[in-house]
Amino acid sequence: MKYIQSAKNAQVKQWKKLLTKKGRDEFGTYLLEGFHLVEEALKYKEDIVELIMNEEVDLPHSWDYDEVSITMVSKEVAKALSDTGTTQGVFAICNKQSKTVKPNHGTYLLLDGVQDPGNIGTMIRTADASGIDAVILGNGTVDLYNPKLLRSAQGSHFHLNVFHDDISGWIEECKSMGIPIYGTSLEDGVEYRSVSPQKSFALIVGNEGNGVSEEILQKTDQNLYIPIRGRAESLNVSVAAGVLLYHLKN
Amino acid sequence: MKYIQSAKNAQVKQWKKLLTKKGRDEFGTYLLEGFHLVEEALKYKEDIVELIMNEEVDLPHSWDYDEVSITMVSKEVAKALSDTGTTQGVFAICNKQSKTVKPNHGTYLLLDGVQDPGNIGTMIRTADASGIDAVILGNGTVDLYNPKLLRSAQGSHFHLNVFHDDISGWIEECKSMGIPIYGTSLEDGVEYRSVSPQKSFALIVGNEGNGVSEEILQKTDQNLYIPIRGRAESLNVSVAAGVLLYHLKN
Structure with missing residues (x-):
């Protein structure tokens, strides 16, 4: 399993770009944070690119993430990726999916x-x-x-x-x-x-x-x-x- | 009119305490920020202790603040008092008012x-x-x-x-x-x-x-x-x- 220690790592820098619209447009992906949102993402497998988690985090047994690539990161990296003051240390990179419809009597x-x-x-x-x-x-x-x-x-x-x-x-x-x-x-x-x-x-x-x-x-x-x-x-x-x-x- | 330049001024330090519950409980007052809230406060004169404003701010002509004490402050002080990223530079110190009622068919x-x-x-x-x-x-x-x-x-x-x-x-x-x-x-x-x-x-x-x-x-x-x-x-x-x-x- 991949492990990233430093928040200065090039991969971390790229992930951080996903906190801005410009970065999300460039890569076609976005960053999800927290247990509830990552759990929802796992139910929609086509959307998920990879999981990122702090080494001290225990993933719930009920989660089905066998086919998902996981990168472990240090607390420092988790903090750098977080948009909140207190991160839960679990993230997912997801594909932007355009779920466009046209009006149809809905x-x-x-x-x-x-x-x-x-x-x-x-x-x-x-x-x-x-x-x-x-x-x-x-x-x-x-x-x-x-x-x-x-x-x-x-x-x-x-x-x-x-x-x-x-x-x-x-x-x-x-x-x-x-x-x-x-x-x-x-x-x-x-x-x-x-x-x-x-x-x-x-x-x-x-x-x-x-x-x-x-x-x-x-x-x-x-x-x-x-x-x-x-x-x-x-x-x-x-x-x-x-x-x-x-x-x-x- | 009083003017405060430095965010290290003792009065500013006291005002900043009002951003915490402990400080508000100690002084019995609280800090309001922004044009809309300060305008509302001015309508309820018994609640307002004083206005604080950045020197570059123009107060609306419609505001009735003749009887209210005003302290002018530098941008630096306004920024220190603000709870938001982008302050409008206008504040009011108000008295905490206990508007307690008992159930009465309302x-x-x-x-x-x-x-x-x-x-x-x-x-x-x-x-x-x-x-x-x-x-x-x-x-x-x-x-x-x-x-x-x-x-x-x-x-x-x-x-x-x-x-x-x-x-x-x-x-x-x-x-x-x-x-x-x-x-x-x-x-x-x-x-x-x-x-x-x-x-x-x-x-x-x-x-x-x-x-x-x-x-x-x-x-x-x-x-x-x-x-x-x-x-x-x-x-x-x-x-x-x-x-x-x-x-x-x-």
Whole structure:
């Protein structure tokens, strides 16, 4: 088994590049960290390139990693690879897989310029839990393989079709198929509960500060709002997405 | 106007102590950062002790800070006080205010051992938006004045009764008043939509990894679950709280 002691090792330097979008684009791979995410990766064998683990880590007996190449590393290397303050010392290098679909009478969550990787990951997790078919990351939305995004998504990016695509194109295609498209807006539109649950729909949520762009809001069939009863100015976007998805999903 | 150049100044060292719970408990004050939160603080004059701002920052004309003491600081000091990577250079020192209430036929969100300050802040914001009367932080829940918590709450801690208290005591008091108490559980209980919206209730959500403690779940009137339709193991706790609060609130 390969063992790497020094964080200055060339292989470690290459792995560290995967913490940036540029590096992930260059190599076509990304880095997953922590027991839960690596366990999820092992269930999707086609995605996994290799395991990296600190020598002091015990892998759970239930894990099936016989066919996976493993590199052991020192604590120093594990720390260098970690995106968190306290690493669990277990990592996987995975292939970026483009799980692209086209609208087909399913249920879709479209993100328009959402910035915070934690919010995006949480929405991917919620979309998975609520039985949504695909999450589309529009222009201006951070990279799917951002480490913080993957941590918040808790492995749901393996379960779901999640990919970067053009939202305007999606709206056109949904329209041509008769799939209702709902925007979200604080100011205009209808109270979300006035729309009944649907077998097929596309829901669009927007940027943390500015919401869905005006241009996109013009193209939807209907824009929904969640009533604010107290003195908060708005809801967190991933909470709003959760309330709407659980209401709309038939 | 007072001006502080050096981050080694004794006053700066004291302010920095407010980034820890120990320091906040010692001085009875806490530090708020950023335009939005400081603007909210200015609306609640009794809470604010003083403003701190970098000399290059322009305060909005709409702000009413005539009666507030201001200390100007260098960029170096602003950076030292900041809990974020990129500070906006504006801060407020505020008094910790105990906004304690007792159950009184209102609507209440009780947090049992929730750990992540971002989740707690987001739930306080959601409770505010959905018109909940109070949020009770049970034992094992992080300090209300944690900087990350306050950032996620977006000022809603000024709008709402939020305080640390014993959850078991709250359950007893709610029971004696006939206020229904709902726990949340992935495994047992009833689907949340089988419970109709209520004028008065207490909802309990729990720790990110372990949920509501067994001891507390035994004491509730009913435990609710949100159906998981996909392959996610669970929902993020603040998303779950949003779905449940918007369903339960009459």
